[in-house]
Amino acid sequence: MAAWHRWLCWRKELVAASPRSPSCASSSSDESVPPQRVWADVRRRALIRSVAATILAIVAIFLPIAQPAGRELGHIICKEEELPAEDVILASWMSILTSIISFACLGLVLSSQMKWWLSSPFLNRVRWHVLLDSVNVWLFHFLATHPACGLRYNPASGLTTLSFFAILCHVFFWFNKLMGFTIIKTHLAMLERAFERPLGTQFLDYLQVIFGVSIVVSTVSFVGSSSVSQVHELIGIVMLIEVSVVLSCIALAVLMTRAFCLAHRYAKMEAGQEKRPAENELALKAVHFSKRMRWETPLNLLLVATAFALHVFWLFQLHWHQPNHRHTIQEMAFLSAAILSLANCARYSSLLSLAEFNLPQKKPKQGIFHQMSGAIFGSFSNESLEDIDQWKTGHHSWDEKTYELAHRAVTLRALLEFYSSLPAKMPHFDPARHKTSDIVRQVIIPMSRQSPYGDCAAAMVLMGGREILPDRMVTHSWSNHFAHLVASVVADALELPSYESVLARLEAQEMLALKSELYWKKKLDTAYWICCFSINQHAGICGYVPPDLQDPVTHALPKACSCKHPKHWSDSEPLKDGQSVDCEMNKFDNMMDCIFSLNPECSQLIAVDIQFNLFTRAWCVAEIHQAQQMYMPQRMIIFSEENLKREEVWLHHLKVQEMKASNPADAKFILSKIDDPRQFDADLQQLIFGTGGLVQACHMGFERMSLLGAVAQKGFDRQRTMDFVVCVYN
Template sequence: MLFVGGWHAQTLAYVLYGITISVAATILFMLVSVPRGFWLSLRFAQAELRAQTAKKQRSEMDGPGIGSSFQTARIEKCEQLAAQAVRVARRLVCEAPIGLLPTLLTLAAYSWSLHSWGFAQHACLCIEAAFNILSPFSLMANCRFVMLLSGIDLFNAGKCRKARLQLRAAAEKAKWTTGDEGWDRKVLDLAGRGITLRALLRFYRRLGTSSVMPHFDPANHSTADVARQAIIPLSKDTRHGSSSMSTVLMQGRSVFPMKMVTHSWSNRFSHLVAAVVADALDLPEYEAVLGRLDRFEIGALEEELYWKSKLDQTFWICLFAVNQHASICGRILPQECDPVTGRQPLPCACGFGKFGSQTPPLRHDGQSILCEVNKFDDMMACIAAAEPGFTQLLAVDKDFTIFRRAWCVAEMHQAYSLRLPQKMFVFSEATLTRHKSYLKTLKVEDMEASHPADCDMILARISDKASFNEEVQRLLFDKGGLLEEWQGGFDHMTMLGEVARRGYERAVRGKSCQSELEVGVF
């Protein structure tokens, strides 16, 4: 064929040849500039790491009496951030050329094949073979580079599958005890009712199907609705008996949680799940996650979480961990009405014994030993003693009612008393801004609970309510508090850029860097 669209074949070859050379030149420029950019990031991140390490060493030499504990924690956090940035930058420096070089070689082979076709008029089998071999290598290298930029680690994926899920009750009991054997046994049982993120998402997938709450509406159904119409029916008369939903989801295994999720039952269940996923994705807001829970998107979300080794993270969520058949399943409150159907759910007829906070047998303080909802404080202390890094997550609803619920405030206070790391996840920054003034007026006396006896029990444990209110305000607004920690959330690449920027500023300031370190300016 001598003409293609009115063009001579040889002329067309020249055009394609020119385009290919232009693209190759662009990639060659990227091959130089991209690694150089990452190398500069590495250089400045290393400078920042050295500065923070020196500051930490000086702080340790000064002794505990110099400076506040917050400043020490801040220095350690900045040092960890800089160290992480150095690791990321070092990998990017190494992998950027690996991703671009095969592409350049592929284009070179393609250009030579065009040259052979346009001028020699005979196929060069060696060039074609090189092109066919280099093309898949180029695709794989670029896919690997994209995954690295997105925070996905291909070679570390799946390692969490080997993580320990079984609760070693003897070891935990050796570290923690209240002195009451029956009470401790129930606490340890509760502590072993964590679920994985994988199990949570699988459960969420079932909602709205013909067999599980077919009328489920993510925009309307609350956590309480899901408890009544999905969790209680699914956990009734299973091969584990009428048990907690976590027992069903984890097939009877005792699973030790890494994190505890504090949430309000009036919040949308989809928002609760989105907040847990936001933690796995290192996002401070969960509004953007909601769309990814759609039935057509959730598969891609699970794939991302798998490659980021997040699906086997374990969480303690009271909705799943508490055996609802031992507490609320047979009693429907008048206000409990399905927002979609307009009907009240039917009470459960499991016949399982119900245990309130004062149901015998009783402990010396009058609290029921077999009741599960009066042991959250001890359960948190038990897990904290056995699991370093145990963290509390606050899944804050759009109306911030979590800060009015008695059980939620009690859990926040216990985590604060145990000095557990606490992370807050809000619907959006706009909702947080709207409710800041409201948060400053919180008082424990205004707490609410579904059952007045629960509220009375929690208030009875707080001897000095004024001091408790001050502690809540410190928890929210002090340096290192929940609001400041929330503001500090940023992603993998932003972290690298921020640390590199700090290192660059130090390098530019030159000699002034030393004087800043001496006076403790960051």
């Protein structure tokens, strides 16, 4: 486990500035939210860049097509001479090819810019690299439509506007490659540090300096060739330097490919040996990524080397071999290689970033009934009648109420709209002070009284009467701040391990940016079952307000609801096995079984409050235990990692006998269903702190190189141990 500890420490240092992993950032002692980035401004700047890039791409692609006959830019700006027919045909095909690649690059730019929520210094650099590479492609495409005056330069004819523009495009191309070199070097350094094995980054340090100096000298020489008589000498310097760059790219390709091959070898070994589900999933992700990088890396660098090599060949042909002869094929070959190289570099940078790194989700582990029915009735889908009906108890009224409860989910879209409406419905609402119980008493109960659907659950009002099966079953405590509950749900949708950074994004000025991100991630319609919305409060608690539920701002006690809806408690008639058939607060275990049978992809979201009071509530712990027994996937969202460290000590001493419920009869009922309390406590500790448990899952981030290095390090240590054992016995 030492390797995992090193990985986590390194990852904290690496992504401390990234909002993708807010739990790794330190929190203040008073749990105050640290200064947050204004996401609305980030989104606005990303939209501006996207619009500007789109306009530039459209102008570069369509301007040559839109030129009026006889007044082409080549004739107006540089008095372009007529090209031979074969050159015109070649240039036309080249223009079509570069147009297609230009559109592909525009797609890469828009994809990276619209993922503006992925924000860290490194990711911002990658995003800029994708944009600059694409701009370079568009500029080269524009030049490809005017080859006679755009690329080649003859000192006797003077420096034209487009030929000067071509020189700038060459320089831009070189500096983009230097930027790409630094990004690759950064990733190799991350992999080397996590892997704790030398992979050649020290050599890359020297190579980067040489590469940078070469680019500067090439730039000065290439630009200087337009204003001095020693053109051949300066161009010769450029060619010599570019030859060294070609060799450097080949060496870098070998070095990077070796690193990823080693990492893939040990990651694959670890994936084959790891039996624990959480770590095995991590190892499989590392294998998937490293396997792809084994061929993506050499392909990218060899394309770069090819572009530089063709540029050397073209310069040689242009300045030393029949200088008055047109070399359209050579320059078109260089343009093709340069554009393909730039486009692939943009794609490669997107691959190395955090975007689009998702493996197909594995199906949750199923019980023995599912396995047996799948083996016997293999031709049937999971939606067979046997699977659908297995949750039923045989009591019609009980099962009918359970089915009704299971279909009262609310979408994230509806939840955010409800949260945004709180200042209007509850003018004194304070996110930092009002708890979920306050919102239930002052907003949810009044809102759901005498609605078009009667005195009903709030979920019916929010969803317009639609019955929806949930994708997530949310376990939370009513003593938690309501803003924290909503932030936990949003953090789950954003795949964050904690919700501290989400709180600031729930403010009115940030809500549009948050909804935009969730829209692009296709998360707004994810359905959540949340008891305060999904339970009909008018069938239970609405008629009585305990005196300790005074509003924390006004200090007034909320008014009790005066509705006439019948109240059904756990002991209300009629009964089934001592439990009320009509009560909605005693069917959580059957309801979870129903949800999981109807939707095997459903998982449990455990929204933990700052004080971790959730683990002292009997119903919450019962839900966690039930989900574990059903093999329902579980995920815990915490406020912050620092918060977890402060509360971790007493969590090790949790005992189910000490847990409480609002109704003492409920606590007694829950305890009666636990055969061995000591074993239950041990299982709970394993669930929270064990390998693959809830706490460890909070540490799983998205940084690829650290992920790959950590798994590869474990595989390397395993191989070294095996080699040592073999040597001893031999």
